[in-house]
Amino acid sequence: MENKKGLFITFEGADGCGKTTQIELLKNYLNDLSRQTVVTLEPGGSDIGKSLRQILLHHEGFVSDVCELFLYLADRAQHIETIVLKNVEEGKIVLCDRHIDSTVAYQGYARGGDIEKIDLLNNIATQGYKPDLTFVFDVDSEIAQQRVGKTKDRLEKEGLEFHKKVRFGYLELAKKYPERIKVIDANQSIEDVFKQVKKIIDERL
Ligand code: TMP
Numbered sequence: 001m002e003n004k005k006g007l008f009i010t011f012e013g014a015d016g017c018g019k020t021t022q023i024e025l026l027k028n029y030l031n032d033l034s035r036q037t038v039v040t041l042e043p044g045g046s047d048i049g050k051s052l053r054q055i056l057l058h059h060e061g062f063v064s065d066v067c068e069l070f071l072y073l074a075d076r077a078q079h080i081e082t083i084v085l086k087n088v089e090e091g092k093i094v095l096c097d098r099h100i101d102s103t104v105a106y107q108g109y110a111r112g113g114d115i116e117k118i119d120l121l122n123n124i125a126t127q128g129y130k131p132d133l134t135f136v137f138d139v140d141s142e143i144a145q146q147r148v149g150k151t152k153d154r155l156e157k158e159g160l161e162f163h164k165k166v167r168f169g170y171l172e173l174a175k176k177y178p179e180r181i182k183v184i185d186a187n188q189s190i191e192d193v194f195k196q197v198k199k200i201i202d203e204r205l
Helices: 019-032 047-058 065-089 100-110 115-126 141-148 160-176 190-204
Strands: 007-012 037-041 093-097 133-138 181-185
Touching: 007 019, 007 065, 007 100, 019 037, 019 093, 019 133, 019 190, 037 065, 047 065, 065 093, 065 100, 065 115, 100 115, 100 160, 133 160, 133 190, 141 160, 160 181, 181 190
Parallel strands: 007 093, 007 133, 037 093, 133 181
Antiparallel strands: none
């Protein structure tokens, strides 16, 4: 625990994967170890991002795929510069609910966008900065859909097939970047899922 360098950790997975609960548990665990944490999210972690989140999740009319892609990227550009980099430089551990891999999984694998182009655009949005560690919470798509419940946002309203493609996309990403991306079996109980997270974190700290 001597190394007090900041870290940027991202949490990914299909809607209903349980990552938000795990972020809270990890935040408490790190705080107990006297590590300063910042919990944030995409879309919506910055001031501008809050307005973009509202449009992205709740706009009722037609949204083109390209418009959707650029709104997520705009949110990311503002978020990385005003929240993430600043806090990591101050030595804090930034726990971010969704980041670059969401765009590849959702706008790429699920919507059918060109992955190479998305990689390039993600790189522009983040100024080339990458997470130190990424957790992908992998859960059976049918179970994830049940966890989401009845009140669904614009993306959650996409059907089972869409969310299966999202899941596939994340697993492909984990194969591509095994050093950065760790897949967590999120079909288990909250406690057992957290045990997997904690093991990886303990190795990194
Ligand atoms: P959440 O904050 O409740 O997870 O909702 C964010 C939604 O936005 C979720 O359905 C995933 C989706 N999303 C994308 O499609 N692309 C992205 O780049 C990001 C960050 C999120």
